[in-house]
Amino acid sequence: MAPDKPRIKRLWLRRLAWAITSLIVLLALAAVLAVANLTFLARWAVQRALPSAKVVLGEVAFKAPGELRFQEFVLKDPATNETVLELESGSFLFSFNDIRQLRIGEIRFINPRIIIAPNIGKLFTATGNSQSSGRIPFIRRIVCDYGEATAVVGGDPSLHVRANFSFDWRDFGSDLQAPLSLNVWDLRAAAEGSDTPLLVLHVITLAATIEGLRTEGKVLEATIQGGNLAVGASLQNFVNGFSTGSKKPSPAFDWNLGKLDIRDLRVELEADVAEKRHLNFAFNTTLRNLSLAQARDELSEEMQMVELSNIEVLSPLDPLTKVLTMRSIFVRFNLAGLLRKELEEITILNPTIYVGPDLFWYMEDTQKRLGTGSADTSGTNGWTIHTVEVRLGRLVIGSGGRTQYGLPLTFQTSLKNVALNNLATLKLEGALEIPAQSYPFPAYQLDVTTEPGELRFAYPREKNADNLVGTIKITDILWRQYRAQEAWISTTFDRHGINGQFGGKAYRGYVSGGFSFFFAPMPPWIGWVSGKKVDLKKLTNAISPQNFSMTGPLDFRLQVDAFARVIDRLKGDFRTLQPGRMKIGKLDDLLEKIPDTWSSIKKSSARIGLEALRDFDYDTGRGDFWFVQDQGIFDLKLQGPQGSRKFQIVLHADDSPLKQWKKTTTP
Amino acid sequence: MEENDHTVMLRFFLAVTAVFLLPACAGPTVNLATSQPIKVDISMRLDVYQHNRDGIKKPGANTTAVAPVDPEASRRNRMADVQLFKNSRLVGESRDGLLSIQGDAPGDYGEYVRKTVAQENADRMALMKASAEKDKTPLSDLQQKQAELWRNRAFTGELIEVQEAEGSWKWIPKPE
Numbered sequence: 001m002a003p004d005k006p007r008i009k010r011l012w013l014r015r016l017a018w019a020i021t022s023l024i025v026l027l028a029l030a031a032v033l034a035v036a037n038l039t040f041l042a043r044w045a046v047q048r049a050l051p052s053a054k055v056v057l058g059e060v061a062f063k064a065p066g067e068l069r070f071q072e073f074v075l076k077d078p079a080t081n082e083t084v085l086e087l088e089s090g091s092f093l094f095s096f097n098d099i100r101q102l103r104i105g106e107i108r109f110i111n112p113r114i115i116i117a118p119n120i121g122k123l124f125t126a127t128g129n130s131q132s133s134g135r136i137p138f139i140r141r142i143v144c145d146y147g148e149a150t151a152v153v154g155g156d157p158s159l160h161v162r163a164n165f166s167f168d169w170r171d172f173g174s175d176l177q178a179p180l181s182l183n184v185w186d187l188r189a190a191a192e193g194s195d196t197p198l199l200v201l202h203v204i205t206l207a208a209t210i211e212g213l214r215t216e217g218k219v220l221e222a223t224i225q226g227g228n229l230a231v232g233a234s235l236q237n238f239v240n241g242f243s244t245g246s247k248k249p250s251p252a253f254d255w256n257l258g259k260l261d262i263r264d265l266r267v268e269l270e271a272d273v274a275e276k277r278h279l280n281f282a283f284n285t286t287l288r289n290l291s292l293a294q295a296r297d298e299l300s301e302e303m304q305m306v307e308l309s310n311i312e313v314l315s316p317l318d319p320l321t322k323v324l325t326m327r328s329i330f331v332r333f334n335l336a337g338l339l340r341k342e343l344e345e346i347t348i349l350n351p352t353i354y355v356g357p358d359l360f361w362y363m364e365d366t367q368k369r370l371g372t373g374s375a376d377t378s379g380t381n382g383w384t385i386h387t388v389e390v391r392l393g394r395l396v397i398g399s400g401g402r403t404q405y406g407l408p409l410t411f412q413t414s415l416k417n418v419a420l421n422n423l424a425t426l427k428l429e430g431a432l433e434i435p436a437q438s439y440p441f442p443a444y445q446l447d448v449t450t451e452p453g454e455l456r457f458a459y460p461r462e463k464n465a466d467n468l469v470g471t472i473k474i475t476d477i478l479w480r481q482y483r484a485q486e487a488w489i490s491t492t493f494d495r496h497g498i499n500g501q502f503g504g505k506a507y508r509g510y511v512s513g514g515f516s517f518f519f520a521p522m523p524p525w526i527g528w529v530s531g532k533k534v535d536l537k538k539l540t541n542a543i544s545p546q547n548f549s550m551t552g553p554l555d556f557r558l559q560v561d562a563f564a565r566v567i568d569r570l571k572g573d574f575r576t577l578q579p580g581r582m583k584i585g586k587l588d589d590l591l592e593k594i595p596d597t598w599s600s601i602k603k604s605s606a607r608i609g610l611e612a613l614r615d616f617d618y619d620t621g622r623g624d625f626w627f628v629q630d631q632g633i634f635d636l637k638l639q640g641p642q643g644s645r646k647f648q649i650v651l652h653a654d655d656s657p658l659k660q661w662k663k664t665t666t667p
Numbered sequence: 668m669e670e671n672d673h674t675v676m677l678r679f680f681l682a683v684t685a686v687f688l689l690p691a692c693a694g695p696t697v698n699l700a701t702s703q704p705i706k707v708d709i710s711m712r713l714d715v716y717q718h719n720r721d722g723i724k725k726p727g728a729n730t731t732a733v734a735p736v737d738p739e740a741s742r743r744n745r746m747a748d749v750q751l752f753k754n755s756r757l758v759g760e761s762r763d764g765l766l767s768i769q770g771d772a773p774g775d776y777g778e779y780v781r782k783t784v785a786q787e788n789a790d791r792m793a794l795m796k797a798s799a800e801k802d803k804t805p806l807s808d809l810q811q812k813q814a815e816l817w818r819n820r821a822f823t824g825e826l827i828e829v830q831e832a833e834g835s836w837k838w839i840p841k842p843e
Binding site: 641659661 | 816823
């Protein structure tokens with residue numbers, strides 16, 4: 001039986017060879033069949049892999065050894081028959097080693113277009129559950145150089161989102177904890193029916209792990225670099241529709257974010273005014289560990305601050321004339337507030353209001369434009385500012401902004417809940433606080449120390465009312481050598497000029513008066529002052545110390561007509577109220593200079609005459625005066641028990657005697 | 668002896684006479700004081716001349732000069748006269764921005780008033796025309812604005828022409 005063993009062995013070898021040959025032939029036949037029906041097989045395989053989706057697949061063919069290319073791959077939602085994924089083409093690359101290790105070598109997507117529908121996640125699972133625990137295939141590389149993704153988000157109106165993306169994932173599926181990144185750029189979101197995007201994001205980088213996405217739907221990190229967000233009526237409509245509409249956030253967006261980093265997102269605030277001026281600011285923030293819904297809420301509630309600097313508001317009539325300048329404006333708000341048209345706080349630093357005709361023209365011009373219907377007049381959709389703070393403000397009283405006259409004052413104010421509900425009928429009332437401060441005005445030889453006061457203003461100007469009304473209490477005021485205390489000044493401003501009244505204690509009496517300052521080049525102004533029971537001794541000591549003095553109380557009136565700092569005309573009168581004494585101290589100099597060479601009689605006569613002139617006790621006194629520029633007449637008439645004194649001082653601007661006013665004057 | 672007695676008697680007589688006569692030398696009191704205080708009325712005028720402090724050549728200072736007279740300077744030079752007329756209520760500010768004679772002044776003074784007012788109005792018109800051309804504003808509008816400014820600048824008591832509610836114009840002293 002021993003010789004049978006080799007024969008049996010050969011028989012089995014022959015059978016094995018046949019079997020192998022048959023297998024090879026079968027495999028070859030299968031391969032030929034498979035290659036011949038590659039598209040059918042691929043469609044069958046994909047459909048098996050994605051039973052929840054409807055698969056449309058074009059031609060599948062080998063383009064080179066180890067490269068399987070397919071054309072027109074489309075996935076549709078069988079329920080709606082809407083396309084959710086569309087690839088122009090793609091390829092599978094594999095090598096012998098890949099086959100040996102039972103992995104896919106490389107999948108390359110060419111120009112994929114993904115339509116992110118609400119239930120897209122279900123289409124990629126075998127069970128229809130978005131969070132599948134199925135095995136993840138190992139793919140050496142998945143790459144896409146350029147793809148497009150579109151999505152429709154929200155209710156009525158919806159938001160249409162489009163973005164480009166790319167990715168290059170290596171060893172996909174080998175380590176489920178390894179982060180994979182997705183690059184997205186040029187994301188644009190526009191309201192339905194609008195070509196203008198509400199949101200543009202320049203570059204977005206998303207990082208996630210397979211395990212995190214599968215188990216928690218977690219994105220490790222999302223970084224947004226650059227972009228624009230237009231906050232206005234369109235976004236407001238979208239948010240309203242999103243929150244009230246039937247379409248709620250889809251599970252596709254129900255992810256968690258480990259970290260959201262936003263840099264240089266420019267937020268554009270669409271001002272709801274006729275001219276559609278825009279306010280831009282940069283939005284930067286970092287948020288951690290929140291859901292997409294939470295991220296939306298956090299972003300919308302996070303306080304932002306933007307600074308605007310060196311803002312100039314110019315006259316509508318003269319572009320070279322400023323009516324308002326603001327060095328810095330700090331605006332605090334959040335996005336949710338912006339959508340509700342609410343600003344939390346506006347702080348204005350170093351504003352300067354140029355009170356002149358151009359300011360009132362500007363206010364009237366603005367009021368007219370707002371009243372023509374371009375602004376919201378419904379009273380239901382306006383802006384509200386919770387707090388307005390103004391600090392270190394200056395009020396420059398001027399004739400038009402180019403050249404300022406008058407007195408700069410500082411002010412501050414605080415307003416709460418300024419409602420701009422209806423700009424056309426907006427009424428803004430407030431008070432500019434004048435802080436206690438000393439104001440030196442060297443050009444006017446004036447020093448003013450004020451108590452806290454306020455300058456009330458109303459916008460717009462009411463009919464027959466003034467725009468700015470202020471009463472400033474003055475602790476001490478010193479003009480040249482004249483001093484008043486416990487004084488006050490009340491001013492009103494309108495387009496024609498400034499009107500004011502003032503009063504205060506001075507020289508044991510009370511002085512009151514008023515002025516009107518007219519806005520014009522070389523602004524003219526008039527003023528009037530009257531004094532009651534003013535102590536003449538103190539007054540004459542201030543006017544002409546030691547040279548001339550009078551005693552007793554005095555009433556006086558004075559009117560001034562001037563241009564800017566030049567007094568054009570002056571007119572007044574006065575009268576004494578009680579007996580007093582006049583002394584011309586200057587005559588003492590003459591008395592001392594009486595020559596010794598004169599005879600005794602001559603010296604005595606001169607002395608008696610000068611002393612009679614120097615000292616005079618009077619019962620009554622009155623006088624008047626008028627001056628035009630540098631000429632005029634001053635009359636003083638005193639009556640007393642020792643006679644009368646009549647003095648007339650005539651101030652001549654020239655020595656011509658021809659003027660009629662010189663001829664008619666008599667002492 | 669008799670001669671000595673006579674001498675003694677004479678001396679005694681003189682002594683007695685002196686005793687009686689000396690008191691009589693006091694005589695009546697002469698009062699040098701006045702019954703009323705002496706009253707002295709002094710009236711004096713002090714003229715203060717400022718000889719062209721700024722070096723500005725005033726109109727009329729050199730009558731041989733042929734240079735055109737600046738209306739503003741000319742106005743400034745007659746301001747005192749105009750003020751005197753206003754104080755006397757001889758002239759007032761009219762609705763067209765010019766001076767208007769409202770009072771009668773007799774003789775040469777009246778003629779002087781009329782001549783001065785005419786010169787003043789000529790200068791005002793020249794200034795207003797120049798301003799109207801510069802600003803491209805109708806002269807009548809400018810006159811109205813100037814008239815309003817003159818009214819605003821008027822002193823209390825000076826005559827101004829004001830418009831009444833029904834539109835008519837009347838002359839009144841500017842109220843306080």
